[in-house]
Amino acid sequence: xxxxxxxxxxxxxxxxxxxxxxxxxxxxxxxxxxxxxxxxxxxxxxxxxxxxxxxxxxxxxxxxxxxxxxxxxxxxxxxxxxxxxxxxxxxxxxxxxxxxxxxxxxxxxxxxxxxxxxxxxxxxxxxxxxxxxxxxxxxxxxxxxxxxxxxx
Numbered sequence: 001x002x003x004x005x006x007x008x009x010x011x012x013x014x015x016x017x018x019x020x021x022x023x024x025x026x027x028x029x030x031x032x033x034x035x036x037x038x039x040x041x042x043x044x045x046x047x048x049x050x051x052x053x054x055x056x057x058x059x060x061x062x063x064x065x066x067x068x069x070x071x072x073x074x075x076x077x078x079x080x081x082x083x084x085x086x087x088x089x090x091x092x093x094x095x096x097x098x099x100x101x102x103x104x105x106x107x108x109x110x111x112x113x114x115x116x117x118x119x120x121x122x123x124x125x126x127x128x129x130x131x132x133x134x135x136x137x138x139x140x141x142x143x144x145x146x147x148x149x150x151x152x
Contacts, residue, residue: 008136009088015095017088022098023064024051024138025105026145027076033123034142035107036132037071041118047132049102049141050074050121060101068105072121073112076105082145087137102141 011017026049027035039046050071054063061078068076082102089096114121124132126146133139 006083006085006137006140007088008085008140011088012090012095015090017095017097019097019099021054021060022052022100023054023060023067023078023103024049024100024141025064025068025076025078025103026082026142027068027074027105027107029107029123032125034126034129035072035074036122036124036129037114038120038122039118046134047122047129048134049138051100060103064103064105069112070115071119073110073114074107074121075109075111077108078103079106080104082141082148085137085140087135089135098135098137100137100141102137102144104145 035050037048037050039048050068051064052067054060064078065076068074080103082104084101087098087100089098126142130139130142133142
């Protein structure tokens with residue numbers, strides 16, 4: 001089983017966690033807000049950074065841009081890698097180890113609605129996003145990004 005230097009989440013005894021390469025992006029709007037995906041048709045919602053699984057015919061950048069479009073309606077361009085981290089979790093009954101690369105992305109266009117019916121784009125301050133992320137790895141990426149911007 002592959003492990004990234006940073007691994008979040010807990011495993012349950014007796015379960016085999018399937019590895020899945022993923023890519024997620026942090027898209028700032030000015031200094032005040034980040035693009036966040038709100039998941040669910042009604043409260044309580046879950047919150048993730050936009051992104052997801054990399055298909056066999058894609059590289060990380062292509063997967064990230066596709067997932068952003070599907071989940072938020074935004075067109076983005078990855079500008080730099082923020083870091084990599086794994087996240088153990090159970091997705092619809094399937095144990096997963098999401099091996100994620102986190103990018104800072106630049107907004108190219110804000111021209112569509114999400115195509116995933118239970119996903120909505122919300123803009124929120126990074127400090128709010130930190131506390132709402134369902135995955136520890138996503139919160140770590142936001143914090144890592146914020147700390148990196150202090151010296152920018």
